[in-house]
Each structure stands twice: as C-alpha cells, then as structure tokens.
Amino acid sequence: MILASPLLSAIPGLRHAFFTREGGASSGIYESLNGGLGSNDDPAIVAENRRRMAEQMGVTADRLINAHQVHSPDAVVATGPWETSTRPKADAVVTSTPNLAIGITTADCGPILFVDPHARVIGASHAGWKGALTGILESTIAAMERLGADRGGIVAAIGPLIRQPSYEVGGEFVERFLDADANNAVFFIPSEREGHAMFDLAGFIRMRLENAGILMIDDLGVDTYSDERCFSYRRSVHRKEPDYGRHIHAIALES
Template sequence: MMLGSSLLAAVPGLRHAFFTCEGGVSDGVYASLNGGLGSNDDKAKVMENRRRMAERLGVAPDYFLNAHQVHSPDTIVATGPWNGEPRPKADAIVTRIEGLAIGVTTADCGPVLLVDPAARVIGAAHAGWKGALTGILESTVEEMEELGAVSGDIVAAIGPMIRQPSYEVGAEFVERFLDADADYARFFLPGERAGHSMFDLAGLIRLRLENAGVLVIDDLGIDTYSDPRCFSYRRSVHRGEPDYGRHVHAIALERE
C-alpha cells in the first residue's frame, strides 16, 4: 500500500508515505488506491481511498490535503483544512502545523517530500518537467524557510516517477531545456527513435534541490511506467486506456 524513505523514517515525530496503487476500493483502470480527485473514478471510491490513506498517516480525512495542481512554480502555506472551500491552485504545500498531512498527486511526475527536523517544517512538491524547470522546488524551499526552516538542514525524498529508460521525448522538448541552460544536456540520452531522447527527470529534480541548498536527498529510484505497483499516465496512454489513477504522496508532523 505504501513505500517509504529511510531518511524520512529516521526523523522523530514524522509520518510519510509514497502510496502505491494497492490497497484501495477502486476498480478498472483505477485499481485500486486511486486518490485523484480530478479523475473520472467514482467519487465515493476516491474518498474511501483517501480516508484509508489519511488513516495510515494518523490524520482525519479533512486534514489530508492536496492542492489543485497546475504544473506551476507556486507554493502555498497550509494552516488547516480547506473547510469545503475550493482547493487552491498550486504545486507544492508547506506547513508547520502538527496533525496536518500535506501531499501531492502524481501519475509519472516527481513527488518530493521534505522536512527540516529541527525547525519542524514540512513540504510536499509536485515536480513534473514543467514545474521542475520553472522553479517549484526552489519555491518550496523558500516557503519552508519563511516558516523557519534552513535549507541546509532540510531532508528530501524523491518518490516514484517515470524514469529515464521510460521517458522518451522529442527534439522540441530537448531544445526547451537547452535554451534554459546548455548544461541540461546531461539529462538526455539518445533514444531508439531518430530525433528522440530519453529524459532524466529525477536527475533534474536532484540538481534543482541541490541548487536550492538541499543536500541530504533520498531517491527511491522507482519507475512508475515499468513498476506494476504504480499508476502511470504514459503507460495508460500507450495502452489506449480512457483515464488513469493517481497516487497520493504525503507527509505529516505528529502531534507532540
């Protein structure tokens, strides 16, 4: 049902989970732990799945938060439940409130969970290629620092995402990155098809974290496309499926 980071697990008073697709009530292409509020899955099943995940993190369902993700560099600070309000549009959440689980949904993009153990500030970031390129990780660290964290004290864990052997991209995609920084050529290898390359999203995420001052980084190394425990947007497209499930990856400070 869930995977974990050994570095985050070693932090006292912290709970976290990179949830797999197993252990829920959804069926079909959503089997079975689909947490995607934006999917076309039966809402009652999604809510039961999310209740189960919240329970594993020791929080009430209303305290199990995701933003409305839009592939932006925007981070918000959570101080409590959304209380029935529309979910704010952002791609990372940070907080220092105990008993509040903050998370992101993914189905190939990179989930990053962060904590400053001394300051007791946590963050959860959704880093697809666009967010990673435009600054979502730096934004997350900056907002954590606003709450008292120190970048050099932050521990980060990179969860399941599509990995380089499965992430084929076209020439225009590569050009977009090289236009931003010629050094990003390191994240591309030649693909099997002419004019195509294989993209290392996890490598880019690690570099951007390091550039933001985060040097203690755990990477689970799991490829969502090839691992049957994972949902994958790209795999669902290749199979011609009508929709796909979404993972939730979340982190919470235990109440002292």
C-alpha cells in the same frame, strides 16, 4: 501499499508515505488506491481511498489535503484543512501545523517530500518537467524558509516517478531545456527513434535540489511506468485507456 524513504523514516515525530496503487477500493483501470479527485472514478470510492490513506497518516480524512495542481512554480502555506472546492491552485504545500497531512498527486511526475526536523517545517512538491524547469522546488524551499526552516537542514525524498529508460521526449522538449541551460544536456541520452531522446527527470530534480542547497536527498528509484504497483499516465496512453488513477504522497508532523 506504502513506499518509504529511509532518511525520512529515521526522523522522530514525522509520518510520510509514498502510496502505491495497492490497498484501495477502486476497480478496473483505477485499481485500487486511486486518490485522484480529478479522475473519472466514482467520487465515493475515491473518498474511501483517501480515508484509508489519511488513517495510515494518523489523521482524519479532512486533514489529508492537497492543492489543485496546475504544473506551476507556485507553493502555498497550509495552516489547517481546506474544502476540496476551494483548494488553492499550486504545485507544492508547506506547513508547520501538526497533525495536518499535506500531499500531492502524481501519475508519472515527481513527488518530493521535505522536512526540516529542527524547525519542524514540512513540504510536499509536485515536480513534473514543467514545474521542475520553472522553479517549483526552489519555491517550496523558499516557502519553508518563511516558516522558519533552514535549507541547510532540510531533508528531501524523491518518490516514484517516470525514469529515464521509460521517458522518451521529442526534439522540442530537449531544446526547451538546453535553451534554459546548455548544461542540461547531461540529462538526455539518445533514443532509438531519430529526433528523440530519453530524459532523466529524477536526475534533473536532484540537480535542482542540490543547487538550491539541499544536502540530504533520498531517491526511492521507482519507475512509475515499468512498475505495475504504480499508476502511470504515459502507460495508460500507450494502452489506450480512457483515464488513469493518481497516487497520493503525503507527509505530516506528529503533535
């Protein structure tokens, strides 16, 4: 049910989980651990799935929180639980509050969990191509620094996301990245289809983290598209399914 980062697992007083789709109560296309509040799954079943994940994180269900994600470069600070209906629109959450599990939801985009073990500040970032390109990782690090973190001491872990062999993109996509920085060409290789390319989202995320001064980076190397333990938006589209489940990936400081 859970994938873990060896780097994060070695840090005392910290809990984290990259949850797979296994171990939940959902059925059909959502089987089984769907945590997506925005999915069309039965809300009561989603609530039960989130309760199970919160229990795994060592917190009560109301203390497993995530923002309303909008593919932005915006990070917010959480000091305690918030109501689902009033959760902020952002794509990263940071905190220094113990026993508060901050999470993000994904179904191909990149989940990145952060911790400065000395300052006891944590972060969770949702980095799809748009967020990664426009600065969500840098915003997360800056928000952690405002809580006392030192980027030189931050450990980051990249969880399951769509990997280059599965991530075909069109020419306009490539041009957007090359317009931002010609050096981004290294993250694309030719596709079998003319005018298309295969994009290395994980490599792009790692580069942005390294350029931001993050020295300790773990990458689980899991491809959400090809690994059936994972939900995948792109796979659901290719299978002509009407909706898709969402993963929760979370991190918490123990008191």
